[in-house]
Amino acid sequence: MLTPDPHPLRLPRILLTNDDGFEAPGLAALTEIAETLSHEVWVVAPQHDESGTGQSLSLHHPLRAWPRGERRWAVGGTPGDCVALALGHFMADTKPALLLSGINAGSNLGDDVNLSGTIGAALIGLLLGVPSIAISMDCVSRDNARWDTARAIAPKVLSHFLAEGWRKDTCLSINIPDLPANEIGGFRWARPDARTLGAIHVEAREDLRAHAYYWLALHDREPGPKDSSDRAVLNRGEVAVTALSLDRSADVKAPAVMFDEWAEAGGVAADGDMPADIDG
Numbered sequence: 001m002l003t004p005d006p007h008p009l010r011l012p013r014i015l016l017t018n019d020d021g022f023e024a025p026g027l028a029a030l031t032e033i034a035e036t037l038s039h040e041v042w043v044v045a046p047q048h049d050e051s052g053t054g055q056s057l058s059l060h061h062p063l064r065a066w067p068r069g070e071r072r073w074a075v076g077g078t079p080g081d082c083v084a085l086a087l088g089h090f091m092a093d094t095k096p097a098l099l100l101s102g103i104n105a106g107s108n109l110g111d112d113v114n115l116s117g118t119i120g121a122a123l124i125g126l127l128l129g130v131p132s133i134a135i136s137m138d139c140v141s142r143d144n145a146r147w148d149t150a151r152a153i154a155p156k157v158l159s160h161f162l163a164e165g166w167r168k169d170t171c172l173s174i175n176i177p178d179l180p181a182n183e184i185g186g187f188r189w190a191r192p193d194a195r196t197l198g199a200i201h202v203e204a205r206e207d208l209r210a211h212a213y214y215w216l217a218l219h220d221r222e223p224g225p226k227d228s229s230d231r232a233v234l235n236r237g238e239v240a241v242t243a244l245s246l247d248r249s250a251d252v253k254a255p256a257v258m259f260d261e262w263a264e265a266g267g268v269a270a271d272g273d274m275p276a277d278i279d280g
Helices: 025-034 079-090 117-127 147-164 230-235
Strands: 014-017 041-046 065-067 072-075 098-105 132-137 170-176 187-189 197-206 212-220 239-245
Touching (some): 014 025, 014 079, 025 041, 079 117, 098 117, 117 132, 117 239, 132 147, 230 239
Parallel strands (some): 014 041, 014 098, 041 072, 098 132, 132 170, 187 239
Antiparallel strands (some): 065 072, 170 239, 197 212
């Protein structure tokens, strides 16, 4: 079981952001948690929901930001914009000791790590030299996330990694199961489940002036069978912790695979050595 750190660290400065928007309950929960870790918590988050924006930055139009209190800003841009604006302007005098992104209403597993604004913000933080952690809460619906579980579990996981550290060239993605806190059985290293995105659905519609517009929707596929995948860990009632790197290069020495027009493009990555389990 997860147990609290009896001597929690106090960090000088923490930056918070998310992709669900400034008023999201997950950001409110994360703010409560961060205030137990630091006396100076900054919140720079999107004005509106920016889910699915990944690591995108707004380079073709200006950004606007609205003050929402002391060290609080709502930004008309992506989570990546929020991190860039915070580090390059609002907090330019002294960088934060830690960036926390979330808590997302919904897990970020498998292919989600390539699309999620929650993860994207943490990767932008990593790119700009700030230790970064993304936190997501698994839930059946965004309106019924167990924020009480997140408030109980996230501080314990964070305390562990703040005390023990992690690889400097990675950010962490933490996914918390959709369970009461007392039913969660610790936390474990995991890899993103392979190929969880089944398709991107495009629905064409027409407005009242007979102009076409389009909605995009993601269709997931069933998770793979690997016991070490993030989804498998979450399904067992454990917190899944994944280390993500900015280096996306593939092993060019691996055998080449020719594309077959009758076969599905791509494949499942070969199993590799996994880090040892972490005792909670």
